[in-house]
Amino acid sequence: MTELDCRGMPCPRPVIELAKLFPSIAPGEVVAVASDDPAARYDIPAWCRMRGQDYLGEEPAADGVPRYLVRKGPTDEAASPP
Amino acid sequence: MGDDGYPGGYLDSASSEPLHPAARETLLAALDQGYADPRRLHPAARDARLLLDNAREATAEALGVRRDEVSFTSSGTEAVHRGLLGLLLGKHEAHRHLLYTEVEHSAVLHAARWFEERLGGTATPVPVDPAGRVRLEPMPHGGVLAVQSANHEVGTLQPIGELGPFVDDDTLLFVDACASMGRVPLGADWGAVAGSAHKWGGPAGVGVLLVRHGVRWRSPFPADDRVDHRASGFENVPAALAAAAALQAVVAERDEVNARQHALVDRIRAAVALIPDTEVVGDPVDRLPHLVTFSFLYVDGEAIVDALARRGFGVASGSACTASTLEPSHVLAAMGALTHGNVRVSLTRDTTEAEVDAFLAVLPQVVAGIRGDAGL
Numbered sequence: 170m171t172e173l174d175c176r177g178m179p180c181p182r183p184v185i186e187l188a189k190l191f192p193s194i195a196p197g198e199v200v201a202v203a204s205d206d207p208a209a210r211y212d213i214p215a216w217c218r219m220r221g222q223d224y225l226g227e228e229p230a231a232d233g234v235p236r237y238l239v240r241k242g243p244t245d246e247a248a249s250p251p
Numbered sequence: 252m253g254d255d256g257y258p259g260g261y262l263d264s265a266s267s268e269p270l271h272p273a274a275r276e277t278l279l280a281a282l283d284q285g286y287a288d289p290r291r292l293h294p295a296a297r298d299a300r301l302l303l304d305n306a307r308e309a310t311a312e313a314l315g316v317r318r319d320e321v322s323f324t325s326s327g328t329e330a331v332h333r334g335l336l337g338l339l340l341g342k343h344e345a346h347r348h349l350l351y352t353e354v355e356h357s358a359v360l361h362a363a364r365w366f367e368e369r370l371g372g373t374a375t376p377v378p379v380d381p382a383g384r385v386r387l388e389p390m391p392h393g394g395v396l397a398v399q400s401a402n403h404e405v406g407t408l409q410p411i412g413e414l415g416p417f418v419d420d421d422t423l424l425f426v427d428a429c430a431s432m433g434r435v436p437l438g439a440d441w442g443a444v445a446g447s448a449h450k451w452g453g454p455a456g457v458g459v460l461l462v463r464h465g466v467r468w469r470s471p472f473p474a475d476d477r478v479d480h481r482a483s484g485f486e487n488v489p490a491a492l493a494a495a496a497a498l499q500a501v502v503a504e505r506d507e508v509n510a511r512q513h514a515l516v517d518r519i520r521a522a523v524a525l526i527p528d529t530e531v532v533g534d535p536v537d538r539l540p541h542l543v544t545f546s547f548l549y550v551d552g553e554a555i556v557d558a559l560a561r562r563g564f565g566v567a568s569g570s571a572c573t574a575s576t577l578e579p580s581h582v583l584a585a586m587g588a589l590t591h592g593n594v595r596v597s598l599t600r601d602t603t604e605a606e607v608d609a610f611l612a613v614l615p616q617v618v619a620g621i622r623g624d625a626g627l
Contacts, residue, residue: 180571180579181591185549185625208571208579208590215589219530219548 173202176234180208184216187239191222194241199225201236213237260606261565264450265403265430265542265597271452273500278454278493285488289478303478303488309495310459313502314437322460322481323491327429327447330458331358333471333481334443335397335425336366341467342394346421349374350393352385352409353585356427358445359397360581370471382534383407383586387417395423395442403430404569404582404595405533406542411438423466431539432459433501434509442466451501452600453494456487504600509540512598515607516543519596522611526618532588542597544569546583550592550621558617559594564610567595592618 173190175183183204194200202213210227217224217239225238261269270278285302287295303323311318324330339347351363353376363374375393378386383405385398396418401408411426423442432446441463448457460481462468468481475483501508520531520543528548547555552570559566569580570593579590596610 179577181549181551181625184591185627188549188627206571207577211579211584211587211590215530215587216548218587219528219589 171198171200172236173200175202175204175206175209178204178206180206180212182206183209184212187213187216188220191241196241196243199238199240201238203230203234203236205234209237210235213239260563260602260610261599262596262602262606262610263565263567264599264602265539265595266567267449267455268452269599269601270454271497271500271600274453274493274497277496278489281489281492285492289486289488290476299486299488300478302492303486306488306491306495309492309499313433313495313498314459314461316437316461317464320461320464322462322479323486323494324458324460324482325456325484325487327445327450327458328358330445330447330460331356331427331429332362332365334445334460334462335359335362335395336370336471337462337468337481338395338423338425338443338466339366339370339372340469340471342423346394347372348391348393349395349397350377350390350418350422351375351397352377352379352399354379354383354402354404354582355397355399356403356429357581358429359399359425359427363397379585381586381588383532383582384534384537385409385414387413390418392419393422395425397425397427399427399430400438401428401431401435401539402533402582404580405544405586405588406430406538407534408435408537408539411440414440430542433498434505434540443468448490448494448497451494451498453497454490457490457494459494501600508600512540512600512602515598515602515604516540516596518604519543519607519611520545523614526615529618530589532583532586541599542595544583544593544595546570546589546594547592547618547622548589549625549627550618551625552591552593554621554624555592555594555617558621559610559613562613562617564613567597569593569595 214224223240227235285299287299289300366372426441426444429447433451444461446459449455523545531545552568571579583590
């Protein structure tokens with residue numbers, strides 16, 4: 170699992186960082202995005218829906234900040250940034 | 252800006268529609284005649300009273316309701332608070348439970364919280380589908396269900412006429428019609444209704460509260476000894492009359508205006524959908540004629556509102572970075588829609604095709620520019 174620390178970043182930075190990271194992620198691999206931005210709770214699942222990735226849900230990190238879990242789909246294409 | 256020198260446009264009528272010419276004319280005439288206290292018995296007071304009665308009569312006629320069902324408040328928000336809380340207090344204590352859809356205006360959400368904290372009531376949100384439409388499934392027992400006629404951010408019309416089988420027989424509907432009043436006919440199913448004049452081209456500072464004849468309503472706030480027991484404070488007679496004149500005009504024009512606006516919004520929806528990584532939100536057909544919302548991935552809401560403003564276009568946004576709090580729009584969140592990079596476009600009755608085309612010509616470059624700045 171790859172950790173992406175977006176603590177302190179306002180929206181839409183966590184989604185931008187996720188999109189930039191994704192080309193380096195192998196299909197089937199899971200990325201955990203740690204974000205304390207309230208919009209991330211809605212925008213990371215929305216990004217997954219729009220970009221054809223699997224949103225697995227959220228779980229708290231040790232410091233209580235939510236980690237949003239995203240699994241890369243089977244193809245690279247859908248995940249490449251625009 | 253277009254080649255013809257068109258100065259670009261105000262595309263935020265859902266926040267406030269420019270004053271309708273009928274309202275301006277009436278307001279100017281009424282300012283000199285409607286200043287007195289309509290409760291007094293001298294000639295100037297009788298003039299004011301006559302204007303206030305005319306405003307009520309015209310509003311009732313435009314909405315197809317009874318005169319004694321119409322009250323004027325000082326805003327749409329006040330009409331929401333009085334209407335919703337007054338219906339709840341009119342219920343027996345055991346039935347004072349409020350249901351409200353998750354996409355109601357914040358005026359309803361604040362009233363719901365106040366009802367719980369100050370009046371000891373209970374309130375339960377009712378979920379919506381991805382288009383923002385209330386889910387037609389059996390609802391918990393509730394004394395009052397707050398359901399807007401149409402959503403103020405995404406334009407989706409609520410299926411109010413279809414709710415019957417899913418709510419208790421004795422449930423009263425509170426309908427927030429602030430986004431739709433005048434533009435869309437009022438349905439038959441309501442215990443109370445709220446409207447807001449500046450959303451249809453009347454002056455600000457006038458709300459309309461309808462309470463169904465025969466429905467029990469109790470004022471949630473201190474009483475006043477004015478003309479109308481459902482309202483308080485000195486009546487703004489000229490503004491109420493101007494609001495009524497605008498409402499009549501909007502109702503008279505709506506077939507033509509709605510058809511034109513609906514087609515222009517269709518054009519916007521189609522053009523925006525061609526921009527990559529974009530979500531056009533709300534029901535494409537069953538919607539307000541003049542309003543559309545969309546969100547762009549990787550775009551900062553404040554940045555796009557600013558960039559469009561620099562090009563002469565005034566739009567609204569439900570993104571968190573444009574709000575006073577860090578919370579994104581609760582409407583977009585409840586729908587499961589993308590909340591950042593959000594733009595709401597709403598047309599005035601005078602918005603032209605050229606203006607819409609000028610907006611659509613700059614939008615893709617603005618989006619690409621902001622994404623480029625973000626490194627995408």
